[in-house]
Amino acid sequence: MTIAATVAGRQNPLEALIERLTVLLTGSASEDYDAERGQAVTRVINGPLTLLYLIVALLVGGQDAAFKISIILVYAAIYIPASWVLLLRTIKRPGYNFGRRAFAMVNDYLAMTFVLALGGAYTLPVWALVLWVTVGNGLRFGLRYLVAATGGALASLVVTWMFNEYWQANPFMVMTLAITAILVPAYIFGLLARLQTVYNTALEANLAKSKFLAQASHDLRQPIHAISLYIACLRDAGLGPEERSMVENIDRSLHSVSRLFRSLLDISTLDSGKVRPNLKPVAIGKLLEEIAQQNSRAAEWARVSLRVAPCAQHVLVDDVLLTTMIQNILSNALKYAPGRNVLLGCRRRGGGLAITVHDQGDGIAEVHLPHVFEEFYQIREKGDRDVEGVGLGLPIVLRLGRLMNLTVGMRSFQGRGTTVIIEGMEIVPAPAIQARRNEAPLPSVTSGLRVLLVEDDQDVLLATAMLLEKWGCTVRAETAPPATVDGCDVLVTDFDLGAKRTGADCIALVRKLAREDVPAIVMTGHDETRVRAELEDPSIPILAKPVHPAEMRSVLSAVVLRMSASAEAKN
Structure with missing residues (x-):
């Protein structure tokens, strides 16, 4: 059984899918998910799919199909390249940009209104995209954008009704769509407002917790x-x-x-x-030896045989942050594997270098593995002896690893021990050796x-x-x-x-x-x-x-x- 925590953090499935698609489209990934970029990726994917549906629907419809398809293709020749330009601009200059968001919303609603007004009954399903874009803008960017997007949806409905004979012949359908365009965003607005209130409360509580921890730890x-x-x-x-x-x-x-x-x-x-990492070439073997030396007294107290496998490689890391990570992992090994052997070592993995901390303790039950990187989570079984700590060691390891784009994973088998792996370190040449003075x-x-x-x-x-x-x-x-x-x-x-x-x-x-x-x-x-x-x-x-x-x-x-x-x- 293996548990791995990735540097990207936890994302919902849709966000994770968009993030992967962005990597495929651009060949790069960022540390934090960008909502504006996700919207741009969705637009690039949905544009061609919607165009394909329209062509098929109009061909089935028959009447004036060639004329309408030619007009839609002309507009698609403008909309689809514009969508790609938006995506590339978002990747090149990520973050908040009001002008870019406003242009994207106008571009989306103009395109959907154009299709709805031109196509008659066959393009009616495009109204689902209108609602999706409306709700999506609100969920991604906030309440003000939801209000603006709702206005765009209602404007799209009015323009479509003015130019589409099918909609004019079905006034109750138009009324239903109008009510839907108001009620759905209104319900989402209420949920977002309550969610914002809860979020602010949780944020204040988290800040209060952080201040308390900082002050308490400093004073003591x-x-x-x-x-x-x-x-x-x-x-x-x-x-x-x-x-x-x-x-x-x-x-x-x-x-x-x-x-x-x-x-x-x-x-x-x-x-x-x-906390910002200061990356530089570090002799990983020397670092592990120093950590082992610093923990030699603690290992002696725990009756642990602590060994370090030699390694001559240099890696690009922040040595202070990496030391803290290994110290926390080693501390857990000494606590939970007293009287056993603990090994610090390195191995090549995926083109980079991985550090492993292996102990021969009793191991961790499978039920606990998905939770070991959660803050304040401690493994407690009936009859276990008391072990000092508050369950912050591994969460700190995970968060420090995320800062340096490192992946932290764990393997554990009951009765055979536990191995914690830090991987993703880039191997670099050793820096030039400087002459040392006699000390x-x-x-x-x-x-x-x-x-x-x-x-x-x-x-x-x-x-x-x-x-x-x-x-x-x-x-x-x-x-x-x-x-x-x-x-x-x-x-x-x-x-x-x-x-x-x-x-x-x-x-x-x-x-x-x-x-x-x-x-x-x-x-x-x-x-x-x-x-x-x-x-x-x-x-x-x-x-x-x-x-x-x-x-x-x-x-x-x-x-x-x-x-x-x-x-x-x-x-």
Whole structure:
């Protein structure tokens, strides 16, 4: 049993059909379905089919058939090319265009009115197209277009009645068509109005949920961040075996809570629509090795043998987003396959590269497979042990994959394990290798480093200062941007500093006081995209709270090494 979630998202069958037809007609596909383009595709398909029906119907009718067919062919020679022009313009310049929509509606109603007025009883079925186009405009483009389209349908009916002898001879038929042309759109109008109200309510609730998740995750990250730093200090405090065991258990529990709040922040960030992938060549084998190394402690806690199959390929992806995807999948594997083997690997598939995460756990029952990518869905069977999490890991994986045009799929067999597959990655040549400078070993890099630490939370400030001092740094700790700067090598600042001040303000002030571009590191519980936009400096590292001590030391060391390299270049 396999479940796959595609990058196009969920569409109704008609929309999916139109999307496929567009791909066939144009040789390309877009990430999001365009209603105007779908209307243009439908017009291109219906035009020739309607023309064929009219020719057959008029030939059967006999009287003046040749004359009427010649007139219809002349008009078709105008309408059908115009339909293609509309489609190509929509593909070239997608999105909202009022003038193009108005022209398309006038073009449609003129064509249908012309056919109805000319053909007598044999063209009466074309009235079904009039209703279809009327309702279609409303469903695709909204209430105002439905009203305008209804006016077009009634105008078409009046003009047809004026020039068609058959319609003039059947006044009750015309009355029935007129009533239909009013009642059907009116009913659709009422449904759309109610649907719009429900949609707006749901949208407000979703935005409220996102704001709550973002705020809750941000506020709770502060104490978790402080606890993580205190734990790192305790490890070097000369504890006995029993005390070290308790610290290890605290760290394991904190790791689970930290992962939960990272998921909450990820989902709220995705809901905001601000995440944009930064695609670049990435050594996929090295990335998988780094992820395995980052999860080695968690694998040890879960008694899992974590292996990585070597891979020498480079792919075009956003390494940060892809890392988050694999981290979430691996987290699930460690939770649901304790004491088993987990394998990270790659394979060629469909001309590209696919990443697979395979565990030898108990597998997933078939009834759950269609729902595993739904938000907040958790697999619960009678007698199952409690597993931490809220059911956001795989939905985040799916949505991040969609941003990079990747497909996420799952295979699972009870008793044999589960495999999650990320495929669709484009294989690219390896970038040119740049010469590397000789780097000093990490343990000595931070010794004697003068750090200005700015953090408005007293607990986080104390814990961070204590940890930096254990690494040999000289720390000046402040709860607000300082009034003076004397002897600062590196600035480490929180982003939210209270009193309407941010880390960006603090960096600007410190650099102004120091009269030099002091290297800076920002720690935050907010979305990195938002913080990066406000900093307006891509060289400033951003650490997401809760920050793992090893990550902080690595970034701090990298900043110091960059400072040394810059100083050497000046000399």
